[in-house]
Amino acid sequence: ETKVVCICGGGNGAHVLAGLAAAQAQAEVRVLTLLKNEASKWSASLRDSELVVIRRDDSSEIMAKPAFVTDKASRAVTGADVIIFCVPAFAHRMYLEAIVPHLERHVAIVGLPGRPGFEFQCLEVMRDAPCSVLSYESLPWSCRILEYGRKVEILGTKDTLTGTAVSKKAQLRFDPVAFLQSVLGELPALVTAGKFLDVSLMSKSFIHPALMYAKWKDWDGQPLSEMPLFYQGVSESDVAFLSAVSDEIVTTAREVGKLRPDLGSGDVDHIFPWIVRSYKYSVQDLTSLYTALKTNSAYDGLLHPMTKTVDGKWIPDFTHRYLSEDVPCGLVVVKGLAELAGVASPAIDRLLAWCQVKLGKEFLVGSELKGDDVKVTRAPQAFGYKALDEVSASL
Ligand code: NAI
Numbered sequence: 165e166t167k168v169v170c171i172c173g174g175g176n177g178a179h180v181l182a183g184l185a186a187a188q189a190q191a192e193v194r195v196l197t198l199l200k201n202e203a204s205k206w207s208a209s210l211r212d213s214e215l216v217v218i219r220r221d222d223s224s225e226i227m228a229k230p231a232f233v234t235d236k237a238s239r240a241v242t243g244a245d246v247i248i249f250c251v252p253a254f255a256h257r258m259y260l261e262a263i264v265p266h267l268e269r270h271v272a273i274v275g276l277p278g279r280p281g282f283e284f285q286c287l288e289v290m291r292d293a294p295c296s297v298l299s300y301e302s303l304p305w306s307c308r309i310l311e312y313g314r315k316v317e318i319l320g321t322k323d324t325l326t327g328t329a330v331s332k333k334a335q336l337r338f339d340p341v342a343f344l345q346s347v348l349g350e351l352p353a354l355v356t357a358g359k360f361l362d363v364s365l366m367s368k369s370f371i372h373p374a375l376m377y378a379k380w381k382d383w384d385g386q387p388l389s390e391m392p393l394f395y396q397g398v399s400e401s402d403v404a405f406l407s408a409v410s411d412e413i414v415t416t417a418r419e420v421g422k423l424r425p426d427l428g429s430g431d432v433d434h435i436f437p438w439i440v441r442s443y444k445y446s447v448q449d450l451t452s453l454y455t456a457l458k459t460n461s462a463y464d465g466l467l468h469p470m471t472k473t474v475d476g477k478w479i480p481d482f483t484h485r486y487l488s489e490d491v492p493c494g495l496v497v498v499k500g501l502a503e504l505a506g507v508a509s510p511a512i513d514r515l516l517a518w519c520q521v522k523l524g525k526e527f528l529v530g531s532e533l534k535g536d537d538v539k540v541t542r543a544p545q546a547f548g549y550k551a552l553d554e555v556s557a558s559l
Pocket of ligand 1: 175177178197198199200202303305306308
């Protein structure tokens with residue numbers, strides 16, 4: 165029987181996924197994009213050519229055609245078994261709200277990536293619709309579109325990709341993880357973590373805000389003549405701060421695991437062992453977190469997000485997604501979980517206090533997550549949870 169798959173998004177990741185999924189026999193692949201003009205542009209490309217996915221490592225090409233690309237949620241979603249979100253986190257709500265009225269079957273909603281708080285948001289917007297929510301830590305590849313709707317390149321593929329699943333009364337026609345694995349091929353190997361808060365707490369979305377804070381907290385406002393290196397330009401004290409934030413997340417995970425072993429395993433890695441594991445082939449000096457960041461060739465050329473001034477100099481860009489996405493759909497969620505687990509988080513608080521000024525928002529008041537803008541984040545508090553027990557009860 166045909167498996168009906170809807171891919172939400174029209175960017176780099178959506179292109180790769182649409183190509184790989186459409187190459188599967190027995191899958192009907194539809195693409196939903198709500199961004200102006202993308203659907204008509206991609207549809208026009210499809211009329212006269214297939215979508216080509218090129219793998220840089222072996223120059224192989226996969227050619228396939230999704231059934232259609234549309235901006236009409238009703239067309240994309242009716243009868244779908246699996247709906248895969250391949251968009252930045254800030255766009256998740258928009259897609260969720262568009263699809264909910266049209267769901268017919270019990271459905272698996274997959275965040276690829278999901279990012280912290282994805283489950284809270286899905287469960288709220290889906291209300292009583294039977295669904296499984298799967299959330300993966302990242303995109304399976306680094307990739308970029310070469311020609312819109314026609315050609316996309318996979319630059320690198322991850323070895324493994326960890327995800328979690330929560331189910332709300334869903335009886336699916338097939339196993340969505342096995343299906344996704346068959347679409348991806350051998351790599352990345354999908355790993356299912358047992359407890360859903362693990363993936364939120366494992367998320368590395370604190371790294372960008374922490375390194376931006378460390379670099380710019382004492383900035384004198386003078387434009388720079390060059391763009392500084394993001395990772396390889398860190399100082400020992402920047403790294404000490406990053407590590408302190410990571411420590412608080414590890415402690416939060418441990419407490420969540422103690423209080424509610426159904427929600428968290430208690431076992432989330434500190435950033436240093438994570439870097440060692442993830443980048444063991446590209447780091448030259450694994451002595452410390454500091455040396456690992458400085459000598460990781462995978463970070464070659466990665467710069468701070470900056471804006472050019474009229475006289476050709478550079479100032480930091482505090483509107484960049486490193487803050488605008490990673491704070492509300494990352495750091496604030498982690499802070500919310502720390503609060504529910506009763507963990508004090510002075511480093512996270514210092515970081516959030518700075519970030520919220522840069523973003524023109526108020527999340528924290530003192531050390532509590534009770535500012536007006538908590539509601540625009542994906543912290544559990546934004547969905548009315550006041551205790552971990554309430555999170556358990558909602559599943
Ligand atoms: P992208 O920037 O190519 O995707 C953007 C797409 O999201 C747009 O094409 C559109 O379809 C949708 N979208 C964005 N804003 C929208 C709006 N206002 N209204 C409606 N639709 C909107 O993103 P990409 O590269 O596909 O990445 C997806 C996610 O994966 C992101 O969270 C990214 O950080 C993450 N990621 C990407 C990697 C890559 O190599 N491309 C690598 C690792 C993670």
